[in-house]
Amino acid sequence: xxxxxxxxxxxxxxxxxxxxxxxxxxxxxxxxxxxxxxxxxxxxxxxxxxxxxxxxxxxxxxxxxxxxxxxxxxxxxxxxxxxxxxxxxxxxxxxxxxxxxxxxxxxxxxxxxxxxxxxxxxxxxxxxxxxxxxxxxxxxxxxxxxxxxxxxxxxxxxxxxxxxxxxxxxxxxxxxxxxxxxxxxxxxxxxxxxxxxxxxxxxxxxxxxxxxxxxxxxxxxxxxxxxxxxxxxxxxxxxxxxxxxxxxxxxxxxxxxxxxxxxxxxxxxxxxxxxxxxxxxxxxxxxxxxxxxxxxxxxxxxxxxxxxxxxxxxxxxxxxxxxxxxxxxxxxxxxxxxxxxxxxxxxxxxxxxxxxxxxxxxxxxxxxxxxxxxxxxxxxxxxxxxxxxxxxxxxxxxxxxxxxxxxxxxxxxxxxxxxxxxxxxxxxxxxxxxxxxxxxxxxxx
Amino acid sequence: xxxxxxxxxxxxxxxxxxxxxxxxxxxxxxxxxxxxxxxxxxxxxxxxxxxxxxxxxxxxxxxxxxxxxxxxxxxxxxxxxxxxxxxxxxxxxxxxxxxxxxxxxxxxxxxxxxxxxxxxxxxxxxxxxxxxxxxxxxxxxxxxxxxxxxxxxxxxxxxxxxxxxxxxxxxxxxxxxxxxxxxxxxxxxxxxxxxxxxxxxxxxxxxxxxxxxxxxxxxxxxxxxxxxxxxxxxxxxxxxxxxxxxxxxxxxxxxxxxxxxxxxxxxxxxxxxxxxxxxxxxxxxxxxxxxxxxxxxxxxxxxxxxxxxxx
Numbered sequence: 001x002x003x004x005x006x007x008x009x010x011x012x013x014x015x016x017x018x019x020x021x022x023x024x025x026x027x028x029x030x031x032x033x034x035x036x037x038x039x040x041x042x043x044x045x046x047x048x049x050x051x052x053x054x055x056x057x058x059x060x061x062x063x064x065x066x067x068x069x070x071x072x073x074x075x076x077x078x079x080x081x082x083x084x085x086x087x088x089x090x091x092x093x094x095x096x097x098x099x100x101x102x103x104x105x106x107x108x109x110x111x112x113x114x115x116x117x118x119x120x121x122x123x124x125x126x127x128x129x130x131x132x133x134x135x136x137x138x139x140x141x142x143x144x145x146x147x148x149x150x151x152x153x154x155x156x157x158x159x160x161x162x163x164x165x166x167x168x169x170x171x172x173x174x175x176x177x178x179x180x181x182x183x184x185x186x187x188x189x190x191x192x193x194x195x196x197x198x199x200x201x202x203x204x205x206x207x208x209x210x211x212x213x214x215x216x217x218x219x220x221x222x223x224x225x226x227x228x229x230x231x232x233x234x235x236x237x238x239x240x241x242x243x244x245x246x247x248x249x250x251x252x253x254x255x256x257x258x259x260x261x262x263x264x265x266x267x268x269x270x271x272x273x274x275x276x277x278x279x280x281x282x283x284x285x286x287x288x289x290x291x292x293x294x295x296x297x298x299x300x301x302x303x304x305x306x307x308x309x310x311x312x313x314x315x316x317x318x319x320x321x322x323x324x325x326x327x328x329x330x331x332x333x334x335x336x337x338x339x340x341x342x343x344x345x346x347x348x349x350x351x352x353x354x355x356x357x358x359x360x361x362x363x364x365x366x367x368x369x370x371x372x373x374x375x376x377x378x379x380x381x382x383x384x385x386x387x388x389x390x391x392x393x394x395x396x397x398x399x400x401x402x403x404x405x406x407x408x409x410x411x412x413x414x415x416x417x418x419x420x421x422x423x424x425x426x427x428x429x430x431x432x433x434x435x436x437x438x439x440x441x442x443x444x445x
Numbered sequence: 446x447x448x449x450x451x452x453x454x455x456x457x458x459x460x461x462x463x464x465x466x467x468x469x470x471x472x473x474x475x476x477x478x479x480x481x482x483x484x485x486x487x488x489x490x491x492x493x494x495x496x497x498x499x500x501x502x503x504x505x506x507x508x509x510x511x512x513x514x515x516x517x518x519x520x521x522x523x524x525x526x527x528x529x530x531x532x533x534x535x536x537x538x539x540x541x542x543x544x545x546x547x548x549x550x551x552x553x554x555x556x557x558x559x560x561x562x563x564x565x566x567x568x569x570x571x572x573x574x575x576x577x578x579x580x581x582x583x584x585x586x587x588x589x590x591x592x593x594x595x596x597x598x599x600x601x602x603x604x605x606x607x608x609x610x611x612x613x614x615x616x617x618x619x620x621x622x623x624x625x626x627x628x629x630x631x632x633x634x635x636x637x638x639x640x641x642x643x644x645x646x647x648x649x650x651x652x653x654x655x656x657x658x659x660x661x662x663x664x665x666x667x668x669x670x671x672x673x674x675x676x677x678x679x680x681x682x683x684x685x686x687x688x689x690x691x692x693x694x695x696x697x698x699x700x701x702x703x704x705x706x707x708x709x710x711x712x713x714x715x716x717x718x719x720x721x722x723x724x725x726x727x728x729x730x731x732x733x734x735x736x737x738x739x740x741x742x743x744x745x746x747x748x749x750x751x752x753x754x755x756x
Contacts, residue, residue, distance in 0.1 A: 003750075008458065160458065232750075242752035252752075317451040323458040330452050344457075351451050354459050357520065360562040362467070363698025372747035376698075394749035402456030409462045410562075416454050 003233055003370045005225035006403045008324070010199050011160040011283070019167055019279045019292035022307040024096050028071050028298030030056065031083055032090045034338040035127040036134045037063030042090050048075045051103035053274050056092050059122065065135040065338075066125040069103070070276040070296035071096040084320065084329050091335075094298070108272040114145070117186035124268040125275045125338070130154055130165070130229065130258035131321050133339035136265070139255065145188055149253035152238050153180075153194040153262060155203070156222055156229035159322025161283045162342040167292050168260040168279070169196070169203035172267070176259055177210050179266035180217060192217045193238045194259065199224040226324065227401040231256050233370050245397050260341070275338055280304070284319075286347040288312040295336050301343055302332040317351035319344040324402045354411040365404035365414050371397050375404040375414040382421040387428035395421045464561070468521035470649045474640035475528045475688065481623055481633035486536040486588070490629040496540055498527030500547035508556045522561050526550050529569035532630020532684055533728070534576070537588050542580050546572045562694045566735045570689055570728045577728075587626035603627045604679040605724040620678040631684040641687035650691040653703035654710075658686040661711025669719055682714065685727035695735045702738075702745035709734045709741075 033039035040057030044050060050069040057067030073096040081091045109120035122137035142148055153176070157165040169176065176194075183189045194211070196204050198221050211217040220238050222228040232243045234256060241252040249256045264275065276297055282304065283290040289309035301318060305311060319326035320340050336343070365375040374393060381389035395418055404414040482490040505523040509516050517523075530550050534543060550572035558564040577584050587603050603626045607614055615625040623633025631637075644650045659677055666676040676682075690696060690710050697706050710730040717726025734741075 006460075008460075242750055244752035245749075247752070315450065317453075317457065319457060324456045326455055326457060328450070328452045328454075328457065330450060332450075346457070351457070353451075353453065354463075357464055358517070358560060358562045360464055360467075360522075361694035361698065363693070364462075366698060366747055367700075369747075371750040373749050374746060377746070394751060397749050397751065400455070402458075405456050406458060406460050407462070408459075409464045409467055411459055411463070415456065419454065 003236055004368050004372070004403070005227060005233070005370055006368050006406055007224075008226050008406065009160055010224065012163050012166070012199060013161070013290045014163045014281050014283055014292050015166050015200065015202070017163070017167075017291045018171060019164075019294045021294045022299070022304060024071055024098055024100060024296065025299045025303040025307075027076060027093055027095050027300075028296055029081070029300065029333075029335040030067060030070065030092045030094065030298040031081065031335065031337070032057045032067060032092070033083065033087070034067070034133060034297070035065040036132065037061070037065070037138075039089055040064055040067045042078050042092060044069075044075050044078070044092060046075055046077055049073075050075060050094060051101045052276055053106040053272075054103035055105065055125075055274075056094075059135075063135060063138050065127050066123065066274070067092075068125055068274040068276050069094055070298050072099050072101040072103075073097040084327050084334055102273070106272050106274070109269060111186065111269065114186045117182065120269065121265055123274065124265065126261060126264055126268070127275075127338050128258055129260040129264065129278075129339055129341065131325070131339055131341055132258075133337075136257070136261055139257070140187070142187070142250065142255070147250060147253055148187065148189055148255055150191045150193055150239055150255075151180075151183060151187075151189045152235060152249070152254055152256045153192060153259050154229055154231070154234055154256055155194050155196045155200075155207070155259035156234060157200070158197055158224075158226045158229040159324050159326075159342070161344055162281045162322050164279045164281050164292060164341045165259050166200050166203050168263050169200070170206055172263045173206045173210050175263035175266040176207070177214060177217075178269075179262035180214070182266060182269060183262075184216070189255075190216050193220050194218070195220045195222050195228065195234050195238050197222050197224045197228050226403065227370060227399075230370065230399050230401055232399065245394065278336060278338065278340060280336060280340055281342040282308050282345075283342065284344040284346050285350040286311045286313045286315045286345040297338055298335045300333050300335055301329065304336060304343065305332070305345065311345060313347045315345045316348040317346040319346070324406070325400060356412060357410040359410050359412055362409060364407040364409065365412075368403045368407045370401065370403065371399070373398055373404075373418075375418060378421050379412070379414060379417045382417055382424060385424075387425055390421050390425045391429070395425055398422060464520045464522070467649055468525050470644060470647050471525050471688070472521065472528065474643045474649075475525070475532070475630075477636035477639045478532060478630045478633060478684070479528070481636035482532070482536070482629040485623055485632060486629050490531075490536050492540070493534060493536060493538060493543055493629060494528060494531040496543045497531035497534075497547045498524050500544045501527035501530070501551045504548045504551040505556065508552050509560075512556075514560065517561055520561060523551055526555070526568045528630075529684075529688060530572055532688075533569060533573040533628050533681065535584065535587055535627075536629045537586055538580075538583050542576065542583060545579075546576045549575055565695060565738065566732055567689050567692050567695045570685075570731050570735075574728050574732060603724065604675070605718065608675065608679075608724075614675070617674060617678070620675070627679075628681065628684075631681040634678045634683055637683040637687055641683070644687070644691070650687070651700070651703060653700055654690045654696065654707040655686040657704045657707025658682075658690055658710045658714075659707075661708045662714055665711065665715040669715070671719070676715075676718070680718075680725045681727040685714075685731055686710070689727075690731050690734070695738060697738055697741045697745060699742070699745045699747055702741045705741050705745065706734050706738065709737065
């Protein structure tokens with residue numbers, strides 16, 4: 001069986017651009033939530049002097065992540081701001097002194113066993129850098145290491161424009177393999193698969209060359225058909241196993257880790273500098289000089305764009321991430337986050353919405369869905385408020401990759417409706433569970 | 446001044462294909478058959494095609510104006526309906542009857558059910574069936590190719606009628622090129638196959654329905670001891686299988702749904718041809734399968750990729 005997908009323009013204009021460092025901004029705004037899970041607790045206050053790598057937000061609860069200062073300077077304010085997801089998040093604003101002094105807290109972590117390895121990963125503040133932002137140490141905290149049969153390294157980078165993972169493989173390929181060595185040593189993992197889309201020949205050559213010097217690493221060249229980088233798609237295409245609905249890769253004996261995340265972990269084990277800066281692809285039709293840049297976390301998009309050569313036309317839409325799954329930001333004041341791998345600035349023409357017309361029943365949506373969902377039926381069930389039908393149609397399986405909307409000749413908002421339908425189903429299932437619990441409690445009495 | 450940014454949910458890219466482009470592809474694919482009909486039947490075939498297209502487009506435009514619906518003339522679907530209906534008419538059809546058919550197709554079969562994408566039956570096919578019943582005389586008076594320009598109109602049976610009556614049949618070559626009696630767009634197998642191939646290559650249609658439809662007719666003809674090539678090349682089979690049974694909104698969308706639809710069409714066509722009182726059954730077969738489409742779709746819905754039980 002082959003999973004469906006779509007052919008989209010690659011636009012990997014920046015694949016040959018080695019990342020360059022931008023000038024340090026005057027201020028950085030660091031939100032306490034740049035990961036999936038609970039926001040971190042702010043541990044600095046207005047007026048505090050901070051240095052690069054100093055912890056300013058502490059992980060709160062198990063699924064959370066530490067956050068560190070990305071510039072040296074003074075804490076200007078700590079206040080709640082509305083993030084691009086609409087939630088109110090505490091943010092730390094630091095005024096830079098331009099010195100970029102490294103904090104004394106930064107030191108090479110001492111690792112002796114699996115437990116101290118996970119602690120070190122937690123200490124680095126790293127989250128899934130492919131875009132998901134799931135705290136990496138949580139993923140690596142496997143109770144029964146014998147369950148891990150394969151570690152799949154996600155280097156598919158299937159979104160158009162983005163080349164930051166490509167650059168990691170080319171510029172920091174050695175760190176990817178040092179990361180593999182660490183996982184071999186501390187997690188006792190034996191088999192690694194690096195999944196790379198075929199549109200990155202240079203990265204593939206480099207990875208193959210490095211893989212030939214070590215045992216247990218397979219390079220799996222994936223077809224350039226979006227969305228190869230979707231976790232379930234990647235696991236299926238590399239180890240031929242389907243992750244059960246609502247389950248994790250571990251349910252089929254796999255851990256999936258992004259290639260840049262792994263390279264960062266390896267680098268951290270050597271230097272002890274936590275996640276304070278990020279390689280970002282800056283591209284899009286409005287960008288004057290598309291390139292890869294390294295920016296401190298919390299840099300505003302406006303500063304980033306300006307110091308990277310500016311724009312050639314009026315921006316109409318700015319995205320965190322790629323055009324298929326990226327998030328449109330409300331203004332250019334938004335900061336660069338830990339999991340930002342690209343900033344795409346679209347001009348008016350590229351961002352112009354297409355007209356939505358009537359569904360002609362061509363079936364392109366359901367014949368291109370990687371998970372074989374039926375977006376047309378889901379839309380209908382959503383409009384009819386039929387949650388039972390939504391459950392039957394497995395809308396909760398949807399990963400929002402956007403293939404259905406992309407191929408729709410009538411430009412129907414299919415994935416957009418799926419998102420709403422997922423929310424509706426979630427509410428319905430929660431209410432159902434609550435009703436059942438109430439019922440059993442009553443019967444218990 | 447603060448720049449206003451568009452803030453919409455992903456995806457921020459969309460494909461280049463639109464309904465209009467799909468319909469344009471269908472129109473391009475139908476052109477070879479129009480050229481063939483002009484060569485075979487003369488100027489009047491172009492007149493009928495023109496009349497049908499114009500009245501379909503006009504019906505759509507006027508109806509949507511009256512109902513204050515969004516105007517969909519530019520999506521070109523009415524043009525396709527007009528061409529397909531014309532291809533299903535004999536070249537000698539009176540113009541007013543062709544207009545009647547077009548108005549029926551667009552207003553009754555398509556617009557009254559909600560317009561493009563909402564109709565459950567193929568407009569051109571349903572209109573043709575209504576016309577067959579209403580104007581059975583003119584709808585079955587076939588002419589010898591190119592004789593319409595001459596003073597005497599000589600009638601000629603279609604191959605299937607001839608076959609049913611046991612008369613002499615045209616050669617295979619004549620069937621392939623379409624130089625025999627029949628509806629103006631259905632006779633030239635070569636032109637229809639060329640158009641069908643174009644739609645397949647452009648990804649507008651998939652092979653499942655046409656192959657299942659034609660193969661069923663071929664196999665059933667073989668079993669029943671009929672001339673296979675004859676059954677496949679004559680009548681409206683190719684036009685129906687390539688252009689009408691592949692209509693989006695009135696046929697199933699999944700691979701297996703399309704195959705079941707095609708087999709069903711093939712079986713009904715054969716039943717009508719061999720054991721019914723009509724010489725041809727393609728139109729009825731497609732209409733009947735149109736009605737079954739929602740059930741076939743439900744039966745053949747893709748199974749979501751839920752994997753094994755969660756551990």
